[in-house]
Amino acid sequence: MANLFSSLKNAYQLFKHVDFNQLEALSKKVDLPKMVETISALDGKQLSGMMKMMGKGEKERELPPIEGDFYHLGDEALKDEDRALQLKVRAFLEAEIKPIVNDYWLKAEFPHHIIPKLAELNICGLTYQGYGCPGKSNLMEGILAMEMARIDTSISTFFGVQSGLAMGSIYLCGSEEQKQFWLPAMQQFKIIGAFGLTEPEVGSAAAGGLTTTCKKNGDKWIINGQKKWIGNATFADVTIIWARDLEDGEVKGFLVKKGTAGFSVEKMMDKMALRIVQNGLITLTDCEIDESDRLQNANSFKDTAKVLKMTRAGVAWQAVGCARGAYEAALGYTQTRKQFGRPIASFQLIQNHLVEMLSNLTAMQTLCFRLSQLQDQGLLTDEHASLAKVFCSLRTRDVVSKAREVMGGNGILLKYDVARFVADAEAIYSYEGTKEINTLIVGRAITGFSAFV
Structure with a gap:
């Protein structure tokens, strides 16, 4: 019985x-x-065991959280108030940007309605002292750049142009009067800025080959030439234009206001990357600028390079964010996508790809943390920034490629986000100095020989 x-x-x-x-x-x-x-x-x-094999009776598996900061660098490095700010920005990005970003990316339009909301975060010009700026650390600025790029690199780029390139040019190269006039309004996004250095035929050779020229005529300057790939250009209130002085051959900077006679902007179309960023082709035809709108402390390309050194570190952090966004999206996908009756995250080859992605991401994060520490200590050099840009943009390509791979065919669909990260990684790889140019900067520093032409 x-x-x-x-x-x-x-x-x-x-x-x-x-x-x-x-x-x-x-x-x-x-x-x-x-x-x-x-x-x-x-x-x-x-x-x-038999019931488990048949797929019955197994308890719901509790999966670990999806977290791209595997070594908990942010937890260790940030003060409580800075950690709170990071999480506040993250919450804003998750709530306000993530739901709309694919739609705007597909349409190649900019969501102008987010600008007042960004202003409320009070993070623009984060590291600058005075002029209404928060005066935070470079490490904090880098982490926020990463947080933005983790959701969308285009939004991070828009912010970097405004807060870094445009405001940074005025902060580092402007007179006190110019700083007082422009920076407080730009910090609150009441004035939007752009940065015009790259030209249709001049990218890497900007240090000595600018074809845009300026010539002084009394208390005016006459500027002629073109600028290309200029982010924010189509709607900026002021654009920093860098031009070669016909008199002494040195590069000088100018504050060119929207609506200035002889200044026109054409939106660049059909980009495959950073589609939300409104890049413009600027044409300057006998554009007349007052001496008072010349950046008073920009007297050679060395002054321009100070701005680029500062922002290049931010681009390295952007690369980290792009890679992190792709990794976290791919990890979440593999935990829920099933093939052969099991989540694909349970297969060895998928786990190998994920671990390789995380290894690259963690190395990038660690490098950028140290880079920002050097910046905060006043020890940052051109070669430090260039090495970070080379390594991080290169490794980001690897991460997004593997993220697309583990997602199979779905990896090319915009709805899963990774396709956007794959495309945007290509822009990060090239702007703020190509791999080759940044490599030569580091090579010159470690060998003592310049390999530049």
């Missing part, structure tokens, strides 16, 4: 999820009495 009860109990446990029709169909294929007899001989462990 006891054996019969045990047999029935085990059979019930095994077949309780099977309906009558399924049981009837099964009886036509197997000897059910013989099966019940076999099941009655199983102990609890064997029965549990």
